[in-house]
Amino acid sequence: MLNMIKLKEECGVFGAYSLNTNIQKHIYYGLQALQHRGQESAGIAIVQGSYVNYVKGMGLITDVFTKENLSALEGKVGIGHVRYSTTGNNEARNAQPFVANFHNGYMALAHNGNLINALELRQELENEGRILQTTSDSEIILHLIAKYYSKGLIEALKITIGKIKGSYALAILIEGKLIGIRDVNGIRPLCIGKKDDTYYIASESCGLDVIGAELIRDVEAGEIVIIDDEGLRSVKIETNEKKMPCIFEYIYFARPDSILDGKNVYKVRYEMGRHLAKESPVNADLVVPVPDSGIPASRGYSFESGIPVGEGLIKNKYIGRTFICPEQTDREIGVRIKLNVLKELVKGKKIILIDDSIVRGTTMKRLVELLKEGGAKEVHVRISSPPVKYSCYFGIDTPTKKELVGATMSVEEIKDLIGADSLSFLSIEGLKESVGLNTACTGCFDGKYPMEVLGGRSKYLFEKK
């Protein structure tokens, strides 16, 4: 899936606790590795004696952090956050980590996920005369912890977890400790790493690899992990909830080199390609991946089908997020700026074009045109996930239903829209087998969410504007 039209993921979190090592640069590098989880704001908060120092800002890690401000963040315990922000024109104030003063000193919090009862909780807090600074659901968690803190830290965290509903992977600084929490369904990923005298928590294991830390294990669904000078302790919330990790992490969001809940993402995508080849074979000459999103599945498809892979679409490496077509009417040139057809390779061939998903269908339509202009005889589109039919309430910024071709059109209609000679999606069954988890949240495909969500509500209704 090209950058132009994509599902946006919400956030990445990272934390580090060291006995003797300054870890601000570890967090910086860790966030670099998690940059794909959010590119609109970034922040790092570090414990410095009795308070928390922080730097936050809009943009990429490299936009926000400089040699100077990083060196001012020196410390041994800290957290970081990358965010894709969705809430309007004053995004800067919603950048995380959130840092607050309360009666035991400071608290800082980084959150990946989405609360579905944020509005109710906000009203409860405000009725008590409390002041909220932002429209973010994440700030509510801070207030709840502060409110119940007089009962003790662990008890306050437990009460908070009891009150908030939705998805959350949290990294928290409080009392000089680093705390990691994953929601009772384990919807968003969170894992633990270790290197020498330092513990890490990270949304994905690729954040550990970059600094040479070892992946210890995932934080469990409903687990509170507390890291301090005595090491790592775990508190488990008692609950009947089933673990249901978001399956879309495997399809699109997570980096291929990450291992989430024990499964390597590249491997899962390769398996998706293999299942896709079994479910929807086609007589063709060449498997062409949409770069870079279609590459792992194209390998699996090629292995299973025996049809070779070829780079029929070449990327312009220098077209980054800053590219803007000077005029609206130039939009159609957009795909050509980013990709060119390798005519030598595709001319006269029957092509299997592989991507991980279709959202609006407009980009795929242009890619099919491009390949045909380049001389392809046939273009068969194979998508390594099922059609996205439902909104996500747990942290993924899906378009509205009427923009989702999967929700409004049959596969046949989508095929006609994109001008392909044939089109197949991976089945939900094939997807689950590829991932190999017992249970997972497949709500965006089948509407079966880990908890009840109020039907008519759009995601934005959960936040007070």
Added chain:
Amino acid sequence: MLNMIKLKEECGVFGAYSLNTNIQKHIYYGLQALQHRGQESAGIAIVQGSYVNYVKGMGLITDVFTKENLSALEGKVGIGHVRYSTTGNNEARNAQPFVANFHNGYMALAHNGNLINALELRQELENEGRILQTTSDSEIILHLIAKYYSKGLIEALKITIGKIKGSYALAILIEGKLIGIRDVNGIRPLCIGKKDDTYYIASESCGLDVIGAELIRDVEAGEIVIIDDEGLRSVKIETNEKKMPCIFEYIYFARPDSILDGKNVYKVRYEMGRHLAKESPVNADLVVPVPDSGIPASRGYSFESGIPVGEGLIKNKYIGRTFICPEQTDREIGVRIKLNVLKELVKGKKIILIDDSIVRGTTMKRLVELLKEGGAKEVHVRISSPPVKYSCYFGIDTPTKKELVGATMSVEEIKDLIGADSLSFLSIEGLKESVGLNTACTGCFDGKYPMEVLGGRSKYLFEKK
């Protein structure tokens, strides 16, 4: 007093409530006129339906506001703030107005002044599990209003006023109303203006002049002014406190064209010059003001003494706040960059050099040198205020005592330090007569404050770092 070494004032506030007119530009222009009260951050908050929109940033009004962001602030009710911030490396978060969500919707607050019991109040709030975002005393006022809001707005304001001690001129947006409050001693100035269907409140009347509004009256000490669709209402706090406006506003802070508590500032300064001439006459040829701070007093001195005024020191108009000597060792060139001696005028003459105050003495020393290099036969320094001997706890950022020459040296010693042929300060008595108020806060000269302050505490102790 040159820009280089000066007493810093804290803030200016401005508010507007109109029935039918968009007032965001009135606030912009009003803040322009109040820019001398704070140059480090600025902000405007405007009521837009059921929420408050705002723009805040570091720097001058012209740095923070653009045509674009001003037009996004369209509305009929709003407040603004200019600030000189004193609290450390994350100043941006302390920019005002503070805007918060609480259970009745939004609240926004702009504050000029300083609370002396901020630390105690902060602890009280945090003990209740409340979260404070900043280290600013102004945020505490927001929390108190929210905490007591369930008792009704007026009652909440009264309780809040009963709890906070110190100086405060406040402009508040709440329930769609504009509220102005001045502390029970009336330490910081605040006045009311009107033009057509719009009411204004402003730290100084020059903020009304710029938009062509008429000065109605000052907000009284201990008065709450509520402006809404039914017009202007006044609630008076019952108190035994005496009105004691800050006398330093007249000496240095306020703009000469402002009228504070019925007294025109230029006129007061002119009178200071007259009293100074009577108290400390000297046989000389020319009265030379330090531009621009010494000008009004130099006129009064000249009138009383019959000695003509001449521009012996010429300013470089293009040296603004951005000027930085490329190297530390170039500091001595600093004064020469900003001022040049008009040798034609001063050569061979006995000069009376007039300024409004002496803080560290270093600039005055260089000015005396400059005049002597320029050929002045004698340089007699006359200061139109008494020596500053005590710290201010009510909103003025005085240097520490050991930096204040007035606190550590006799007049004779200061005279030697600056190399003048003679030196006199205005007496406290002469100052009071020049101002013409029955009572005023003269704490920085005589240590007599409007309320008890804890002796050893520096101003910074009142804030939690």
Added chain:
Amino acid sequence: MLNMIKLKEECGVFGAYSLNTNIQKHIYYGLQALQHRGQESAGIAIVQGSYVNYVKGMGLITDVFTKENLSALEGKVGIGHVRYSTTGNNEARNAQPFVANFHNGYMALAHNGNLINALELRQELENEGRILQTTSDSEIILHLIAKYYSKGLIEALKITIGKIKGSYALAILIEGKLIGIRDVNGIRPLCIGKKDDTYYIASESCGLDVIGAELIRDVEAGEIVIIDDEGLRSVKIETNEKKMPCIFEYIYFARPDSILDGKNVYKVRYEMGRHLAKESPVNADLVVPVPDSGIPASRGYSFESGIPVGEGLIKNKYIGRTFICPEQTDREIGVRIKLNVLKELVKGKKIILIDDSIVRGTTMKRLVELLKEGGAKEVHVRISSPPVKYSCYFGIDTPTKKELVGATMSVEEIKDLIGADSLSFLSIEGLKESVGLNTACTGCFDGKYPMEVLGGRSKYLFEKK
């Protein structure tokens, strides 16, 4: 005259030659002192071994130079320039000093003035297959020196001076020498200073004062000054031309503390005020200068008339060049943002309002209104120069004739336009007496220029677009 509507001066030049001292910061400070001569671009060029290093950019000195780029300019011989650029949308390439490579190495040139035969010279150069990079007349001087350089440096300079017509004060770096040249009429000012082992040349003596250098003398009309390791040499061009310095430098452009051709500018302006009082007395209570341009003349007027001066108009010190009214329709608020009336002073009084010139009359109209709104009983405007009736071809950017009220209206009509109770200008005779020079260029008042200019041509015709 307020900043808003003004005559614009073209440039300031500065040069330094030292045996043993690094002078890049002297040039920096010297240009600071000359900043009033041009605010749109600035540059410094320094000899470093066998080449010239330079930094140029748009904006004020403080915009263009940083600690870093200044320290990269370390050297003992250099020149600098501040410019008000008039030539279209690519101003950056016209910033000076111009630096070029030619067969003897480098050459750098800074120019204040305007050539009136630029078009003819440009055609001559281009016909020889030479390439010009800019549309600036100054570049032509570089090419002529390079073209004739094979005849020897002095000869090449003499031939160049023989070919170029118009006004020019030049600072040139070539062969490791610093060269200063003033046109044969001495229209633009240029002076020589010395301090320790360093010689300086500067457009005005205030540039010498700031670095503590002594004013030695002016460069003479038609003089070439060559400064190198052997000291200062002078070559005089033989000519019948009379020295005719621009009289407008004394009226408006030069800083009051400068001494041009032996005359102190403040003193000259004071004399203008005296002559004005003699020529156009009026029965009034108060002399009010337009800040800051009317101040020196107001003193002379007051001295001669015995009527006291008072600051009836107060400036907002924080409104700088960056101020932009957010919308066109806010223009009328412009004057009020910059100036406020001191009502206490002007109420009920007959005012004499003094300024140095009137260009379009719009600002003066608003000032008269402002004073009357402030309660002034009468406002009598007195201008310390004659009406500007003719364009300048020698370096001053006058508006077109139809925008000049002096060229299109009688004094009576201007009086009605600005709403004054009376209006007088200084006579040309009074002006000349105030300045005290035998001859001067008064072309903008009487059309008598130092050389023939082609009547119908606007100044822009002399440059190839």
Added chain:
Amino acid sequence: MLNMIKLKEECGVFGAYSLNTNIQKHIYYGLQALQHRGQESAGIAIVQGSYVNYVKGMGLITDVFTKENLSALEGKVGIGHVRYSTTGNNEARNAQPFVANFHNGYMALAHNGNLINALELRQELENEGRILQTTSDSEIILHLIAKYYSKGLIEALKITIGKIKGSYALAILIEGKLIGIRDVNGIRPLCIGKKDDTYYIASESCGLDVIGAELIRDVEAGEIVIIDDEGLRSVKIETNEKKMPCIFEYIYFARPDSILDGKNVYKVRYEMGRHLAKESPVNADLVVPVPDSGIPASRGYSFESGIPVGEGLIKNKYIGRTFICPEQTDREIGVRIKLNVLKELVKGKKIILIDDSIVRGTTMKRLVELLKEGGAKEVHVRISSPPVKYSCYFGIDTPTKKELVGATMSVEEIKDLIGADSLSFLSIEGLKESVGLNTACTGCFDGKYPMEVLGGRSKYLFEKK
């Protein structure tokens, strides 16, 4: 080859001539597609009536051009340039196209290549009293054309070509015409395209694809192509020189989707992989390309050897050119930030690691380490080009000889340096067969250049500092 340590290419040029279409955006998009040829400055020059308007600046196309400045460049004839600049601290002035005024009006020039007799030509020009603005060899070409222009345009171009030695692909605007020139050896590429009423010239055909233009043919070695209202004319220089295109374009510089002198670059690289597999087979489990540079050759190697390709190294897409390790000591983390090993894929396997070249060897050393840390049993490095042993004098910025491992070490020593289990380079013979051209410049591999270069001279000696 990773971005970190690479051979730098010099420039890309693009031109457009249309009868009726505004082509500024075509040039913008064309330069986007050529962005890989230079990322340090960019510029576009457009004919507008009797002059040339242009925008140039440092950085990527997207840094330099905005909607606003592009729309100011409206026109039907123009050229553009992307540059990797090599000449010191004032790069902005060396940005191209160069634009100049000469006696027939304007001229603009964009140059890819390097002149080896620049110093001699510069001296000749300067001896004639001409002024050069830059240290660029490209400016010399402008001066020569201007100098000989009086003999007529075509004659002037022929004389210029006769005098300049080295490599050059030129796009020139003069007399309203678009002119393309390729040096007599055809060292740098240049091709011609057409779409509707518009002709294009471009360094690579990928610049034509992006705007939907058709590749007509390459400009021939020693050919002048003149495009004007009468269409396309060709003038051929008579010469005995052989066509010798730079072979490194095929190995590394050109985009894989381009066709240069009739050869598709991806195809050539695929063939290099095949030849490499034949020349240097190895018993292994997996072919791993260094992304993205090793991908095409890895496919050819896999096809020939039957060993599957796998993405063993995963790129962080968000690490762009702005990434800077906060401290020198963090350099070693650099590779890990950009690439991560896919352990699932490489664990326990014998790996063939493919890249297109080795320059210093430091990056390759880290990649081998990374793969071994990730569990690879063996790592066999295969490079799809011969070792680089000689400097390039014709437009490629090779490191100095002592930094080139190929020039200073044997293959065995390099193998030990990088820690590989085996290492092979493609033979020069294999390279030539893969490309399939009769003659080509292979100077960087065997020191055989298309013309004599003065032995000891470094490339920088050809430019006057």
